[in-house]
Amino acid sequence: MAQDGSHHGERTTTRPPTPLPHQRPGTAADGSFDLPGWACAPRPEAEPGVYRIGYRPIDPERAEAAKVATWPLLLRAGLNAVVAWLAFVYGTQLMLHLIVMTVWVEHPSGTLVTVVGLSVNLVVAAAVITVFGRMGRWPEVWRRYAVPLLSRTVTEEERVAEGAPAEAARERDPWDGLRHGGAAEAAALLDAEAVGDVDYVRIRRAWESAQADPVFVPAFTEQVAARGAAAFSHPSEARELPGRVEQHDLLLGQVRLGTAQDVPKNPLSHRSAGFALDPAVLGTSVLAVGPAGTGKTTRLARPVAEALCLQALAGTACAVVVGAADADLGPDAWYDVVIAPGDPSSVYGLDLYGAAQDPDEAAARLAEALLPDELTARAENARTALQQVVGPFHAAYTRYPGVRELRALLGGEPDALAALVKALGTAGRLALHERDLEFRERQRDRADDPGALLADRLALLDRPAFEGAFATDGTGRPPFAMRVLDHPLRVRVKLPERSHPEAARMLSRLVVGQFVQAAGAREDRSLFAGLVVDDASAALDGTAVRGLQRMRGANAGAVLLLRSLVDLPEALRAPLFGAVGCRMAFPGIAPWDGRLFSEAWGTHLVQETAVTHTPDTSGGVIRRAGRVGRKALSGTTAQTESVTTRDVERLRWSPSDLAHALPAGHAVVSLTAVSGEQVPPLLVDLRG
Numbered sequence: 001m002a003q004d005g006s007h008h009g010e011r012t013t014t015r016p017p018t019p020l021p022h023q024r025p026g027t028a029a030d031g032s033f034d035l036p037g038w039a040c041a042p043r044p045e046a047e048p049g050v051y052r053i054g055y056r057p058i059d060p061e062r063a064e065a066a067k068v069a070t071w072p073l074l075l076r077a078g079l080n081a082v083v084a085w086l087a088f089v090y091g092t093q094l095m096l097h098l099i100v101m102t103v104w105v106e107h108p109s110g111t112l113v114t115v116v117g118l119s120v121n122l123v124v125a126a127a128v129i130t131v132f133g134r135m136g137r138w139p140e141v142w143r144r145y146a147v148p149l150l151s152r153t154v155t156e157e158e159r160v161a162e163g164a165p166a167e168a169a170r171e172r173d174p175w176d177g178l179r180h181g182g183a184a185e186a187a188a189l190l191d192a193e194a195v196g197d198v199d200y201v202r203i204r205r206a207w208e209s210a211q212a213d214p215v216f217v218p219a220f221t222e223q224v225a226a227r228g229a230a231a232f233s234h235p236s237e238a239r240e241l242p243g244r245v246e247q248h249d250l251l252l253g254q255v256r257l258g259t260a261q262d263v264p265k266n267p268l269s270h271r272s273a274g275f276a277l278d279p280a281v282l283g284t285s286v287l288a289v290g291p292a293g294t295g296k297t298t299r300l301a302r303p304v305a306e307a308l309c310l311q312a313l314a315g316t317a318c319a320v321v322v323g324a325a326d327a328d329l330g331p332d333a334w335y336d337v338v339i340a341p342g343d344p345s346s347v348y349g350l351d352l353y354g355a356a357q358d359p360d361e362a363a364a365r366l367a368e369a370l371l372p373d374e375l376t377a378r379a380e381n382a383r384t385a386l387q388q389v390v391g392p393f394h395a396a397y398t399r400y401p402g403v404r405e406l407r408a409l410l411g412g413e414p415d416a417l418a419a420l421v422k423a424l425g426t427a428g429r430l431a432l433h434e435r436d437l438e439f440r441e442r443q444r445d446r447a448d449d450p451g452a453l454l455a456d457r458l459a460l461l462d463r464p465a466f467e468g469a470f471a472t473d474g475t476g477r478p479p480f481a482m483r484v485l486d487h488p489l490r491v492r493v494k495l496p497e498r499s500h501p502e503a504a505r506m507l508s509r510l511v512v513g514q515f516v517q518a519a520g521a522r523e524d525r526s527l528f529a530g531l532v533v534d535d536a537s538a539a540l541d542g543t544a545v546r547g548l549q550r551m552r553g554a555n556a557g558a559v560l561l562l563r564s565l566v567d568l569p570e571a572l573r574a575p576l577f578g579a580v581g582c583r584m585a586f587p588g589i590a591p592w593d594g595r596l597f598s599e600a601w602g603t604h605l606v607q608e609t610a611v612t613h614t615p616d617t618s619g620g621v622i623r624r625a626g627r628v629g630r631k632a633l634s635g636t637t638a639q640t641e642s643v644t645t646r647d648v649e650r651l652r653w654s655p656s657d658l659a660h661a662l663p664a665g666h667a668v669v670s671l672t673a674v675s676g677e678q679v680p681p682l683l684v685d686l687r688g
Contacts, residue, residue: 035195039174043252047267048281048673049682051256051274053249058268073137073144080136084128091124174200178207182217186224193229198239201250201314206232234313234488235336241310242333246303247274250314253528254278255307257299258686261666265652266682275669275684277304279317279528281582282557283674285548288667289562289593290586295665296561299686300584301532302329304559308530309334312488318527320482322511323534324504325494335492337480341469341507342496349469349477350493350507353390353400354514356483362400363390365517368541369510370457372502381450385410388440389420389451392433396423402472403462411455412444460503465496482511482518485529485556497535505538512539512558516547519556529556536560537567545572548579552674565593581672585653587662594655601670601681603649612642652681 043052099116133139173179175187190203203224210216223231233239247256254276262271277286282304288296301323308319309330323329325340332338340346356362363386371382389409393401401409408416421437424430443449461470468476480491493511495504512533519529529551533539540560551557560580565573577583577600585597616627616638627638653668662668665687671679 033194033196035197035200036172036174038197039200039251040172043249046273047269047679048677049260049275049277049669049671049679050270051247051249051254051276052252053274055273058271073141077136077138077141080132080138084132084136087132088124088128091128092120095120095124177204181207181211182214183207183210183221183224186221189224189228195229196240197248197250198310198313199229201316202232202234203229205315232315234315236313238313241306241313241330243331244306244310246306248307248310249276250310250316252278253280253307253311253316255303257303258684261683261685263683267680270679270682275682277307277582279311279530279555279557280673280675281671282530282559283528283555284552284581284672285557285579286559286582286584287562287576287580288560288584288586289565289589289597290584290667291563291588294586294588295667295686296586297323297328297534299665299667301327301534301559301561304530305329305532306334308528308532309490311528311530312490315488316527317530318485318487318489318491319530319532320485320491320493320511320515321532321534322493322508322539323495323532324497326498327534329492329532329534332492335490337489337491338494339480339492340494340496341503342465342499343494346469346494347477349471349479350511351472351479351481352403352470352510353472354482354518356517359391359394359400360387361517363387365513365543366390366510367454368543369506369513370454372457372505378450378453381448382454385440385443385450386454388436392420392424392429392436395429395433396420396427400472403458403466403470407455407458407462409440410451410458412441412451417441457506460500460506463500463503465499466503482514483521485515485518486522486524486527488527508533508535508539509541509544512536512544513541513547515558516544516551520547520550520554522554522556525555527555529554531556531558533558533560536562540568540572540576542572542575545575545579548576552581564590565596566590582670584667584669585658585662586667587664589658591655591659594653594658597658597668598651598653598655601652603651604680605647606650608646608648608650610644610646612644613639614642616640 041053044055044057046052046055046057096117099120129138175190178184178187178190195203206223207220210220227233230237230239248254249256255278256274256276258275260266260270260273260275286300288300290296301321305319305321308317308321311317312319321329321335325343337348338346339348339350341350352366353362354365356365364383367383367386368379371379386406389406390400393405393409405416409420417437417440421430424433440451443451471477471479493507495508497504512531515529515531519531522529548558562568568576573596577596583597583600585594589597617624618640658668662683666683666685668681668683670681
């Protein structure tokens with residue numbers, strides 16, 4: 001990022017912004033970044049899913065009144081004003097007449113006459129205004145037309161200028177906390193710098209940490225004096241993402257994805273408001289289902305990946321993004337670590353064991369990833385078989401076996417087993433692991449030996465294209481391990497779906513399983529750990545689904561994309577729906593997929609109006625004769641109309657609506673925050 005401020009012009013976006021048309025919040029008219037305007041912009045409290053910059057809470061009563069058109073509203077107000085005037089004139093006369101007839105005294109004084117007359121006028125006026133003002137909706141007319149007219153005469157800016165200019169200037173100062181907290185020198189230096197939103201959030205986070213102990217304040221000022229807006233920068237020294245296009249509010253961690261539609265099915269608080277996701281919502285995990293080409297990747301996965309990468313640069317999150325090598329999940333420059341098994345130019349490899357400290361735990365996770373869905377019934381035997389060789393190997397060599405070594409041990413090659421026994425003897429650990437090796441030897445010649453099955457599955461990873469990608473002895477590429485999720489890293493895993501589809505399925509299952517396991521085991525959970533999986537059909541198993549629920553309390557969450565729920569084993573579909581808190585249905589989903597969404601979203605009460613027409617048989621001879629004549633002349637029968645209104649339960653979204661009625665570029669999404677707050681299904685326009 002350049003430090004002269006020129007880079008801020010690249011942050012324009014095609015999404016409709018809140019404060020200025022065709023500009024993202026914080027962008028001035030000349031294209032530069034307006035830090036005070038962005039940092040001090042109002043962010044009113046709102047329900048989950050609302051993009052809070054520029055949001056104006058809706059008053060339900062005013063919203064209901066606003067449904068009345070202009071001319072009917074003014075006509076009703078005028079008619080009520082005329083009737084109110086007549087009621088006031090004749091009402092005062094009537095009350096005065098009644099007073100004179102009942103309690104009036106002879107020869108009253110002038111003061112008494114004046115007091116009684118004013119009292120009668122006030123009482124009648126109050127009654128007339130109350131009754132006819134409510135019927136004529138005078139408060140709504142005042143709010144719609146009188147208030148805007150008056151605001152043009154006395155503007156808000158004039159009131160601020162006449163009031164407290166010092167207080168107004170303070171509210172526009174993004175570094176006010178530094179000036180009044182003992183770091184005024186740092187604030188003055190930052191005023192002269194071109195500070196972006198990533199810089200601001202990162203420096204503000206460092207300042208909050210420094211305030212925990214006054215001893216750290218001088219060190220904070222020192223760092224700002226030395227590096228300016230680049231102080232406390234990300235280890236990569238990056239301060240911006242190239243090609244950034246989405247609309248973000250990094251102060252709240254929000255990324256704006258679209259606009260909630262103004263339709264009766266949407267809650268009133270969300271209608272026409274910006275729709276956004278943030279860590280409080282992502283922490284319950286998101287499941288998005290829709291066929292290819294409906295925008296799951298471009299309108300959900302990529303914006304969320306961009307948001308997580310920006311938050312990582314600001315020091316508030318870490319991101320792991322998994323997808324095919326050709327998936328549009330951002331350029332490689334967005335990421336610190338790019339793992340591309342099958343690509344010879346890839347710099348990093350993948351640790352198949354996730355740097356697990358316990359060999360049994362590492363072997364169990366690897367066994368579950370290696371087995372295909374149709375062989376999950378043999379998972380327990382496979383885990384045991386893998387543990388019987390991984391544990392002894394780790395004890396003998398103080399490292400985990402590589403793919404080729406592990407394949408040889410599981411396949412029962414005599415030379416590999418003999419070398420392992422010798423190494424265990426040298427290390428003095430043979431007695432501890434001898435029984436495991438003997439049992440593995442006895443299982444080798446059996447037809448149901450799970451070791452042979454695992455060896456066959458490992459053969460898919462023991463290919464020349466993957467040379468050095470999974471090395472454990474230091475001879476291959478540096479392996480990435482998931483146990484570093486307590487650092488603000490940005491990781492992209494590119495799966496070789498075209499060249500090695502079955503290996504890609506195993507690797508996706510392994511990466512997701514390791515993430516779920518590592519996110520829940522973190523000691524430092526101050527960073528939000530975000531996972532984005534572009535195609536999660538092969539990445540989920542029972543262990544991963546159960547782990548999704550535990551991530552809510554670990555400041556972590558996942559965004560999982562599926563083309564169809566049919567791609568998952570039937571036993572996983574209902575548990576997956578229960579494990580995630582946010583669900584998104586894209587246009588064109590199958591009716592059987594829509595049924596699960598419909599059942600999860602449940603029903604709500606709606607008013608149903610039934611109109612019944614029956615032949616009119618009322619009246620005497622003359623009316624009946626008239627109806628006979630009318631039927632003879634016009635061919636229609638006189639009917640009576642009966643209207644019945646009742647509350648009935650209806651599905652919020654039926655499977656048929658989800659499958660056939662969703663417009664292109666839209667989605668229906670329900671949200672749950674980590675705090676437990678829920679938002680019913682919203683119809684959202686995800687197009688720019």
